[in-house]
Amino acid sequence: MPCLIARPAPADVRAAVVPADGYAYAELTSLSxxxxxxxxxxxxxxxxxxxLSQAVMMVSPGDLEDFVHGFSLGAGLVESIDDIYDIRLTPHGDAIAAEVQVSSRAFWNLKQQRRQLAGNTGCGLCGVEALDQALPSLPLLPGAALPPASHLFDLRDRIDAAQQIARxxxxxxxxxxxxxxxxxxxCREDIGRHNALDKLVxxxxxxxLDLREGxxxxTSRCSLELIHKAVRAGxxxxxxxxxxxxxxxxxxxEHNLNLIHLPHRNAPRVYSPAPQAV
Structure with missing residues (x-):
């Protein structure tokens, strides 16, 4: 198996898009x-x-290697990150090109997906493949114990402290x-909630890292796409x-994923697994 080559992002990727001293503003008051x-x-x-061009995403320009790995896995484009051999990032003004080298197996599967989508656009059932992507077949997780309640204590405050970009x-x-x-x-941050989870994965x-131990x-709305990414990541x-x-x-x-909501002022609410009937 070819070894994974992890290259740091070019030094000028962020410099090309981020003003060093921030942006000027004027307050809408009589004093201006x-x-x-x-x-x-x-x-x-x-x-x-x-x-082969696959997607154009609007992202925050940090941790892009993490994002490409997580996006590729979460979108079902690769079965394992071991299918990704190399990533090259090249800045182009306000855009960045990511050239990804993947295994022959992953590339064949990717081309098959594109061929199926292109072959059905005029058949009257063009939404079938889109529905398959929105409601895909996912593996069942083995199930795991819920985390201790103490690990959720004061978590919102600790998250605020960890979010450097947000601060x-x-x-x-x-x-x-x-x-x-x-x-x-x-902690991974991004303008897109899907992107942030992709970067983390x-x-x-x-x-x-051992995902079973944590x-x-x-921090965003928990939509179905985030469930897909979490299950695919294990x-x-x-x-x-x-x-x-x-x-x-x-x-x-249905997929044995523990799902917990952490409200602002109430105790954590476990939605999955379903609570036992009293």
């Missing part, structure tokens, strides 16, 4: 005071696999991993700071 503020960064990331500029989501000791081990897989946290537990949707709870229960 002015100042400067840091704002969340955003770039277009074009991803190509073995030279500086706001306007970003975060996905975090809390380890078996209840400590925040990783990519970091977890690249660092070969849980993931998302995360045993997902904690959300925002309430889940009904369909999200249903899918979490």
């Amino acid at each position: 005071d002015t100042g400067r503020a840091a704002l969340a960064d955003e770039v277009a990331l074009a991803i190509a696999y073995n030279g 500086r500029s706001g306007a970003v989501h975060a996905a975090l991993f809390v380890d078996g000791d209840g400590e925040i081990r990783l 990519g970091a977890l897989k690249r660092q070969r 849980f993931a946290v998302v 995360l045993p537990t997902l904690v959300s700071l925002s309430a889940p949707t009904a369909l999200t709870v249903q899918w979490a229960r």
Whole structure:
């Protein structure tokens, strides 16, 4: 098996899109005071696999190698991050190109998916493949014990402290991993809630951390797509700071994913597994 080559992002990727002293603003008051503020960064990331263009995403320009790994796995484009051999990032003004080299097996599967989509656009059933992507067949997780309640204590405050980009500029989501000791081990931030979880999954897989000994946290709305990504990554537990949707709870229960909502002022609410009838 070819070895995985992990290259750091080019030094000028962030410099190309981030003003060093922030952005000027004027207050809408009679005094019209002015100042400067840091704002969340955003770039277009074009991803190509073995030279074949696949997607263009708007992302925050940090931890992009983690994002590409997590996105590839979460979207079902690769079965394992070991299918990814190399990632090259090249800045182009306000955009970044990611050239990804994948295994022959992964590339063949990717081309088959594209061929199926292209072959059915005029058949009157063009939404079938889109529905298959929105409601895919997912593996069943083995199931895991719920995390101790103490690991969720004061978690919101600890998350705020871990979000470096949010403290500086706001306007970003975060996905975090809390380890078996209840400590925040990783934090990934992005303008996109899906992107933040992709970055976290990519970091977890690249660092070969044991997912069974901890849980993931998302600061955003917990939608069905985040359940897909968590199950595909093999995360045993997902904690959300925002309430889940009904369909999200249903899918979490069906796939043995522990799903917990952490309200602002109430005790954590376990939606999956389903509570036992009294």
